Amino acid sequence: MGKAKNLEKEDLSTELKIKDAAAIVFQKKGFAATRTRDIAEEAGLNLALINYYYRSKKNLFDIIMAEKLSTFFRTFIPFILSEDQTPDEKIKRISKDYINLLLENPELPLFVLNAIHTNPEHFTKMIYGAEQIQHSPLVAQLKRLNPKAKFEQFFLNIMALCVFPFIMKPAISHLSDILSKDFENLMKERIEMIPKWMDAMIKVK
């Protein structure tokens, strides 16, 4: 529709500028509070280009959200499915990879979880292969470590320990004067501690 038909790579420049700018503004203010004019300004481009390249604000948002959603959840998948790592190794890698990912994208969790909250039905597809998790190698490994441990609680716990600080970040950062460490150091420390904590938790009861 008024969009370049063939060449899809040379002229990605402005198209990508818009998407990147939109991602920044959407993550900062949320969908409803961002005006297309904010995005245009952030991108340093004319307002009409947003509709020229992406048809509508909502469509642009959906594209960005799909990417962010994937980024937010995909870290876990290889570790859930892998057979040739111990649970210890998996937990270490998840903590490290995930916290480092979130240090690069600190606004990602609140952004994604907000979208799910605002529009739960729309995200059914996201949870595509969730049924298989119960029969995954990781769950089997955990059952072997502690038959009483519930894998739902395990997943909630490791996500909580990794993700929650980023959701609290604005409150924490504001406290950084009185805290001994700044936010980034706090999270670096957690990369080391979370595996130990998870190990202790799994053995409980």
Added chain:
Amino acid sequence: MGKAKNLEKEDLSTELKIKDAAAIVFQKKGFAATRTRDIAEEAGLNLALINYYYRSKKNLFDIIMAEKLSTFFRTFIPFILSEDQTPDEKIKRISKDYINLLLENPELPLFVLNAIHTNPEHFTKMIYGAEQIQHSPLVAQLKRLNPKAKFEQFFLNIMALCVFPFIMKPAISHLSDILSKDFENLMKERIEMIPKWMDAMIKVK
């Protein structure tokens, strides 16, 4: 300003209806996405009454947010300050009181943390006595239990374990078919488990 001068209790009826309706809609959709017309409809009242009683949408939001903010954080204060409970008892009570509070107000965490994220400067006052936490009885107790344990991490951990599931709730609830328990039972189980987990974590290292 056009508002009743003297009598401030008899006619709270519609005033409160508006506030309650607004709290529901604001928590569901966020500030920017709620229209004053949504609030009026939720309350079953005429649109103009919102401005008559609360002057502006923003003012109404600020009033609600101040209350929700207090609700979200106040649970911890007595346990931080109390001298005559063991850390074990405190953690048990926090888990129980806080999770039960959030089961009554499941949208509270995302609502409050969003507001802080959108407008961090505005919430400086919230963190009024945070400096004193470092010298609080609870921190002293924790130091005695494990000198290596960091109280910042302890606070993050207990909040994470209690609060994070509610932020994930829309995703979890959607999974309830394939989960063994529904969300409420999952959280009831956590009331029992979190003290044990926290105890194991505190002893780490």
Added chain:
DNA sequence: AAAATAATTAATCAAATGATTAAAATCATA
């Protein structure tokens, strides 16, 4: 270089929305 296609711009539109107003209805008080 000329023609055709694509990208960009400034101006504008139409719908949505927070807020106001003036009149009507309700309530309180003497």
Added chain:
DNA sequence: TATGATTTTAATCATTTGATTAATTATTTT
């Protein structure tokens, strides 16, 4: 009950905002 104050209502305003359009500039193709 009559008078005055308060509350409620329907209609309207002014601004914001997502989107479109027509004209202009840039790029590609022949």
